[in-house]
Amino acid sequence: MTVNPVIKFIECVGRTITLLWHTFIAFSEELGRIMLLLFSSIKQLILPPFEVKNTLKQIIEIGIKSMPVVLITAVFTGMVLALQSYTGFKRFNAEVLVGTVVALSITRELGPVLTGLIVAGRAGAAMAAELGTMRVTEQIDALETLATNPVKYLIVPRFIAGVIMLPALTVIADFIGIIGGYFVTVNLLGANSTVYWKRTWDYLETSDIYNGLIKACFFGAAIAIISCYKGFYTQGGAEGVGKATTGAVVLSSMTILISDYFLSAWLFK
Amino acid sequence: MLELIDLHKSFGGNHVLRGASLKVEKGESMVVIGGSGSGKSVLIKHIIGTLKPDKGSVLIDGADIAALSENELYETRKRFGMLFQMAALFDSMRVWENVAFALMRHGKLKENDAKEIAIEKLRMVGLVGVENLMPSELSGGMKKRVGLARAIAHEPEILLYDEPTTGLDPIMADAINDLIIEMKQKLAVTSVAITHDMHSAYKIADRIAMLYQGRIIEIGTPDEIKNTGNAIVRQFITGSAVGPIKVEGVTA
Numbered sequence: 001m002t003v004n005p006v007i008k009f010i011e012c013v014g015r016t017i018t019l020l021w022h023t024f025i026a027f028s029e030e031l032g033r034i035m036l037l038l039f040s041s042i043k044q045l046i047l048p049p050f051e052v053k054n055t056l057k058q059i060i061e062i063g064i065k066s067m068p069v070v071l072i073t074a075v076f077t078g079m080v081l082a083l084q085s086y087t088g089f090k091r092f093n094a095e096v097l098v099g100t101v102v103a104l105s106i107t108r109e110l111g112p113v114l115t116g117l118i119v120a121g122r123a124g125a126a127m128a129a130e131l132g133t134m135r136v137t138e139q140i141d142a143l144e145t146l147a148t149n150p151v152k153y154l155i156v157p158r159f160i161a162g163v164i165m166l167p168a169l170t171v172i173a174d175f176i177g178i179i180g181g182y183f184v185t186v187n188l189l190g191a192n193s194t195v196y197w198k199r200t201w202d203y204l205e206t207s208d209i210y211n212g213l214i215k216a217c218f219f220g221a222a223i224a225i226i227s228c229y230k231g232f233y234t235q236g237g238a239e240g241v242g243k244a245t246t247g248a249v250v251l252s253s254m255t256i257l258i259s260d261y262f263l264s265a266w267l268f269k
Numbered sequence: 270m271l272e273l274i275d276l277h278k279s280f281g282g283n284h285v286l287r288g289a290s291l292k293v294e295k296g297e298s299m300v301v302i303g304g305s306g307s308g309k310s311v312l313i314k315h316i317i318g319t320l321k322p323d324k325g326s327v328l329i330d331g332a333d334i335a336a337l338s339e340n341e342l343y344e345t346r347k348r349f350g351m352l353f354q355m356a357a358l359f360d361s362m363r364v365w366e367n368v369a370f371a372l373m374r375h376g377k378l379k380e381n382d383a384k385e386i387a388i389e390k391l392r393m394v395g396l397v398g399v400e401n402l403m404p405s406e407l408s409g410g411m412k413k414r415v416g417l418a419r420a421i422a423h424e425p426e427i428l429l430y431d432e433p434t435t436g437l438d439p440i441m442a443d444a445i446n447d448l449i450i451e452m453k454q455k456l457a458v459t460s461v462a463i464t465h466d467m468h469s470a471y472k473i474a475d476r477i478a479m480l481y482q483g484r485i486i487e488i489g490t491p492d493e494i495k496n497t498g499n500a501i502v503r504q505f506i507t508g509s510a511v512g513p514i515k516v517e518g519v520t521a
Binding site for chain 2 (some may be wrong): 133144147
């Protein structure tokens, strides 16, 4: 029996619309639950007692332990940026602008975004895995039975650490990236050191740096809340922990890259 | 002391509790038995308030815990201690820090004082010299004992046991049963245990309640349960695959 092609087409369109609708509902549901967790975390953040010891522990976990990877990434990013800019700009005798390009690219864009992606991959994955394991082994239930709010005890310290440490790491990444660019331009490619710094300071504005740090603050909050959400609501044993960890890294990275455009459009008008 | 009235709870289309009612007197040791997936864990989570019923109420000394605010609920939980099936020890903390967790957090004790109490509680459950170990260095039976020490550290009025003997060898399981009886005698606590281990149920219970298809279908002393005329309870306590309780995947 042959099926009418028109009916087949309508069926296909119907199925696609249904799939899109279900995807939209699932996305809205997840976004809603993340926002609820965010509001609950902010409420618990304001109310005493304050989790000072736990927060310091998370600052070390998220900030200090991420530093080596951030430093290596930043220095090589600055170096390759200088190398590519120099060889490109040389074609139209604009090598003197390499310092400017490196400084602006790193402070406005690459510093916060690359730091965010590294922290999402390292600390975000660790947060989701740790909370996910605690969920499937009933440690989060145990906290509840010991009259301890798990949002306050587990999520708030990670949230504060994310918001504080992402800008701190970004400042270091900015500095190291610019030094990496300087090293390649001046020491390897033979450009003039005075001109490099003069051009860097002539065009770099304070707003380039602090707007980059505002983005980093937002990325830190997003990584912490998304990763904690994925871990906190893990289901299904070891497989669930694996899925939560992957989900945390993917969703955090996507959020960083997508929100980066909108934040840049808003902050750097 | 503790009363569950007509509890209903569904997860999606799965209606787990269908009007479960149970009354536990002060100082009594109640054991809830039932098959896997019968809703025992859901029942115990309602008692401690980590789940809220769709319908019905959980009364602790006459106060409905579903109606409590978040802060009141956390205050009420300080009256409880709970031993989890797999102990649920915090794996980032040493044994003594696990036991002293509630003491340091709510009792505001200094570290040294809390550690001393933790060591004393560990001694009560038969563990000496393990306080500085990490949970990963303990055997299954030792983890359960540490979990029990943590549950009693803040001297709760009500102790909840989630499958206290599951996963232990028979000798260790019996040692845990003895500890549960000892805790009841020494601390005069009210306790509710859920299990499908009948040997354990007969040993630790003042009364046994059978949960089946979301309802408590029989309550009685261990002797009354052993001599019950209820065919469902009989099949369960004798551990037979043949009878009114149908086993998934078994046609006999």
